[in-house]
Ligand SMILES: [Fe+2]
């Protein structure tokens with residue numbers, strides 16, 4: 001649905017009820033998780049997904065230091081977005097616990113503590129640069145956000161398909177509904193911002209084309225990122241084709257983004273070059 005202003009997009013987002021309510025979480029038959037088989041090779045992938053979600057409050061804090069995060073409409077969106085993403089991580093952790101992957105009460109701060117110093121230095125540099133670029137960088141942030149949300153939803157769809165676990169499917173389908181709302185917010189605001197001027201379009205395209213990386217790669221490390229990407233999208237050309245259709249072709253319709261395929265290219269390259277990181281079996 002096309003929106004004419006950021007405020008309209010925010011009103012639409014805020015009118016949506018949450019999918020992952022306490023009632024929904026209580027309705028999950030947690031005690032039955034172990035009744036179904038689960039491929040152990042997918043556990044590190046689920047842990048990666050959980051940690052990406054949990055680190056959202058760190059990304060949120062970083063964004064608040066930029067002109068994008070100081071925009072009143074975007075910052076209002078981010079307050080709820082940050083809460084929703086953390087719930088996703090918590091629910092995935094509950095599923096892992098039921099599978100026998102125990103975590104103690106401090107698990108969330110452990111995830112944050114493991115983020116490398118290099119990441120924080122790099123982020124401080126990027127924040128300084130985005131402050132220099134000012135509001136012109138908002139379109140880039142929003143486009144990047146839309147891409148990350150879309151690839152996240154596609155990753156969850158792949159996890160449902162590969163794992164074949166009915167309870168995980170129920171959880172992830174609910175998460176995907178919230179991810180789709182996030183995508184719609186980012187994508188719609190990106191479209192409005194990109195339409196404003198050619199400089200914003202060139203900047204956003206340049207950044208996406210040259211610096212696209214899968215979500216979590218810099219905060220959780222290349223090794224974990226590769227394992228998860230190969231585990232989800234390797235070994236099946238149809239998965240890459242699907243990613244191309246649902247992410248790259250959607251980005252293609254944004255102003256200034258015709259024939260920009262860095263997302264499909266990056267994921268396909270990772271799968272081709274690092275196929276061996278995901279074992280054929282355990
Ligand atoms: Fe999420």
Ligand SMILES: [Fe+2]
Nearest residue numbers: 085149179182
């Ligand atoms: Fe999301």
